[in-house]
Amino acid sequence: MNNMSLLNSSLSQTMDYAAPILFAALGGVISENAGVVNIALEGIMRFAAFFGVWGAFVSGTPWIGLLWGIVIGIVIGSLHAYITVKWAGDQIVSGVAINVMSMGIITYLLELIFKTTGYSPPVPYFGSSVNRIHLVFLKDIPFLGAFSNLTILVWFAIILTVVMHFVLYRTVLGLRIRSVGENPHAAETLGINVAGIKWFAVIMGSIFAAFGGMALSLGTLSSFTNAMANGKGFIGLAAMIFGKWTPFGAMAASLLFASAQVIQLLLQVAASGFAKGIPLGFYLALPYILTIGALIGVVGRAVAPAADGVPYKKES
C-alpha cells in the first residue's frame, strides 16, 4: 500500500470510528442545550443497535432497520422526557435507569427473538459495498480520497453536525432551545413553551444517539453483539463535555478520539525494534491517555448551559 492510500484509508477509518461517538455527542449537545442531561446515551445506542438489526433482519433491508431504530429512539427519548420534564424527575437517575434497563431488556429480547446469547445473525447493512456511497472521482486525491467510500451514516453524521450548528446558533428554534437551557424562567416569561422545547430536544437527542447505535450495528458491523455499545455512549458524553456543548466541538473531540484509536492500530502494525516489546495493553490504553493529555494541554474549564440538569417547574 502506498503512502497516499494509507493516508486516505486511515482517515476514512477515523471517520468510521468517530461517527457513533459523534452521534451520541450530538444527542447530548441538543438535549443539554435545552437543560436536560442525558447520560442514557449509552443505553439508547444499545436499544437502537439492537432494534436496527431486528428491523433489517425482518425486512431484509437496512433502511427498515434504520426506521425501527429511530422509533425506539423516540420511545426511549419520550420516557426520559416524561420522567424528567413532565414529572421533574432527576435526570441522572432517569438516565441510569435507562442504561440499566437496556442491559436486561436487550439480552432478554436477543434470546427471545434470535434464540442466541450474545450476538444476532448477520443482517444486510450500510457497510456492504453495494450500500456504501461511492465517489470514485475523489479516490486518488490526498485527504479527499478518504470521502470516496463512506457509509451513508458517516455522511449523515457530518451533515447533522453542520445542520445542528446552523439550527442552534442561526435560527429562532435554536435560540429558544438555548434560552430554555440557560434560563427557563426568563424564557417562559417571553412566551416560550419551555416544556415543549425540552420534550423536542430530548427526543431529537435520543434519535441522534439511536443513529449512533445503528452506526455500530448497521454501519461498521452487520450484526448486534451483546458488548455493544461497549462504552461508546459514555465516550460520546465525554466528547460532548470536551467539545464544550457545541456541535463542532463535539465533532472535533470525536475525531480526536477516533484518530487516537487509528494511530494506536497503526502503531501496533508498524511496531518494530524496541517498540515490539511494548505490550498490547499500552496500545489499547493509548487513546484514553491521549484524551486526558489533550484535555490537560488544550482545553480549560468547560462550562455547561446555566440551567443544565435543573428540573424545571412552572411557577404558580
Next chain:
Amino acid sequence: MKIILKRLFSRRKEEYWWMTIAVPLVSILFALITGVIFIKITGRNPIRAYELLFGSSGLFPGPYWKNHFAEMLLSSSMFISTGLAFAIAAKAGLFSIGAEGQFIVGGIVAAYFGYAKPFAGLPAILHLIIVFIMAMTAGGIWGAIAGWLKAKKGIHEVITTIMLNWIALYLIEDWLVTGPMKANVATGVSGTPYISATAKLPKILPGTRLNISFIIIAAAVFFTWYFLYRTTIGFEIRAMGHTLVFGMEAPKASGVNIDRRIIQTMFISGAAASLGGSFIILGILFQYPPVFEGGYGFDGIAVALIGQNEPIGILLAGILIGALRTGATAVQLAHIPKTFPSIIEGLIVAFIALQELVRYLIIKLVVPKRSESG
C-alpha cells in the same frame, strides 16, 4: 452538570415522616408489577418466574436457604462497595463513574499481594491486612488521579473517570494478566496464579461460600456514615456538595481547602470501590482471571441511587440487588434470561426518578383515608 445533583443532596423536608421509606418501597413494588407485565407480554409465566426468583434469592426461607442467603450476602458486598464509592463522591458534588476501574485496580493488586512470594508466607491475619491496605491504596490512587485532574486542571470528572476505567481495563487485561503477572504455563492456569491460603477470606458460615466480606463492608458502611456525618472533613465535603449545587462560596470563604478535599474524596471513593474488587478476588475467584466479568461499578450507581445516597440506604439497596442477582440463575428454569433482574433493577431506579409521581399516588391513595378516619 453540577447542578443536577441538587435533588440528590438536599434532603427534602418531608410532609409525612414515613415518606422517605415509603417512596423506595412503593418504587420496588411498582417495578415488580411492571416486571410482571413485561414477562406476560413476552409470553412467559410471571408467577412462576417470581416464585423462582425470590425462592432462590436468599431473602426468604425455603429449600437451600442457607446457600442462597450466603450467596446473596456475598454478592451484595460487592454492590455495596461500589454503591458507597458513587455516594461518597456524590456527597461532594462529584459525579464519579470510576468505580468500575477502581474495582478492578483493587482486584489486581489484591491478587498480586495475595500470591507474591515475600507476602505469601505471612500469618493469615497479617497477610490479609497487608493485601487490603495495598488494594485500597491502589484503588484510592486511581480515584485520586481523577480528583487531582479535577482540582488542579479543571477537567470534568465524568471524562476522566470514564477514561481511567478503560485505561485500567486494558493495562490489566492486555498487559499485567497476560504478561508480568501471568501464571506459569506449566501449571495450566490462565490468568494470574492462585492466591495463597493465608490471603483467602475466612469463611463464617459452614457449608457455604459466605466469608467475612459482608462484615467488612458493613463496617465500611458504618465508617462512611461516621465520616460523612460526624467528622469535620465529612462536613466540609457535604458543604462542598451543596456549594457546587447552589453556587455558594461559603466553604471556600470559611477556609476549606476545596482542591485538597476533592482529591481526598476521590481517594476515599476509589478505596471503597477497591474493597469490592478485593472481595471478589480473595473470597470468590482466588485469582485474577484472564477476562473479568465486570459491571459492578455501573450497578453501584443504581444501588447508590436506590439507597438515596445514604450509607444505610445503600446497605439495604445492595442486599436487594444482591438478592435479585442470586435468584437470577433460577429464573432460567422459567425460560427467562438471567439478565431479567437487571430489568427490575432498572425499573426500580426509573420509579425512584419518578418519585414526584410516586408521592402523588401515595398521597392520593393513603392520605385522604387517614384524614377521614382521624
